[in-house]
Amino acid sequence: MAKQSPKDIAAFPELFEGMEQFVEEQAVWLRRTLLAALALAAGMAAYPLLQRLF
Numbered sequence: 001m002a003k004q005s006p007k008d009i010a011a012f013p014e015l016f017e018g019m020e021q022f023v024e025e026q027a028v029w030l031r032r033t034l035l036a037a038l039a040l041a042a043g044m045a046a047y048p049l050l051q052r053l054f
Helices: 019-053
Strands: none
Touching: none
């Protein structure tokens, strides 16, 4: 069995209490940003087509 060191996360659990919520919030923000960028790119690609049709 490996010897524990003070650098282990388990040695300082109070430092990582809100980490899961932080990571989840960042993932939600990243997904929204990517969806917005995709919607913008799709709109820019569709604009010339719609301009020709109408």
